[in-house]
Amino acid sequence: MSISLPHLPYAPNALEPYIMEKTIQFHHGKHHQTYVDNTLKLLTGNVLQDASLEEIIKKTFKDEKQVSLFNNAAQVWNHSFYWTCMKPGGGGTPAGNIAKLMQENFGGYAQFVEQFKNAGLSQFGSGWAWLVLRNKKLEIHKTANAQTPLTFGCTPLLTIDVWEHAYYLDYQNRRADYITAFIGHLINWDFVNSQIK
Numbered sequence: 001m002s003i004s005l006p007h008l009p010y011a012p013n014a015l016e017p018y019i020m021e022k023t024i025q026f027h028h029g030k031h032h033q034t035y036v037d038n039t040l041k042l043l044t045g046n047v048l049q050d051a052s053l054e055e056i057i058k059k060t061f062k063d064e065k066q067v068s069l070f071n072n073a074a075q076v077w078n079h080s081f082y083w084t085c086m087k088p089g090g091g092g093t094p095a096g097n098i099a100k101l102m103q104e105n106f107g108g109y110a111q112f113v114e115q116f117k118n119a120g121l122s123q124f125g126s127g128w129a130w131l132v133l134r135n136k137k138l139e140i141h142k143t144a145n146a147q148t149p150l151t152f153g154c155t156p157l158l159t160i161d162v163w164e165h166a167y168y169l170d171y172q173n174r175r176a177d178y179i180t181a182f183i184g185h186l187i188n189w190d191f192v193n194s195q196i197k
């Protein structure tokens with residue numbers, strides 16, 4: 001993944017009525033852009049200036065002198081990944097390998113929905129909920145602020161941004177409604193399947 005603002009894989013109004021164009025414009029054009037700008041600024045003259053985004057995240061994780069660089073770089077990665085996790089007309093019951101893994105590891109789609117929703121809802125304050133693959137098994141995690149499962153040795157398959165900036169204009173304090181809309185109408189299961197290796 002590169003240290004730049006990626007083009008969205010859909011029009012900014014394509015996720016309406018679940019995520020409105022104005023939210024996407026602020027979230028992608030302002031928040032995500034700022035993480036990119038800050039990362040590039042912090043890399044000037046930094047020992048990691050020629051490293052890849054993934055290397056920067058792994059090497060600055062838990063380095064007290066590089067907290068800002070970690071936070072901004074991880075947020076660049078998390079957001080670039082988040083945009084690809086959605087598509088217009090997405091969500092609902094998946095097909096393919098992810099459906100098989102869900103059945104084997106969770107007992108089915110309904111159990112995935114319950115656990116993923118709970119992860120996003122129970123993340124106190126800002127953060128992310130994740131579906132990841134570790135040792136060929138699905139796991140659900142939540143992370144605070146910019147934390148990312150890239151640093152704990154697993155393959156991210158799906159994420160939802162539960163920072164207020166992701167949903168406040170559309171849902172105000174109703175995080176549960178945003179997560180429910182994401183699961184039911186936005187998840188790009190084709191992308192999730194493409195990440196299973």
Ligand code: FE
Nearest residue numbers: 031161163166
């Ligand atoms: Fe965000």
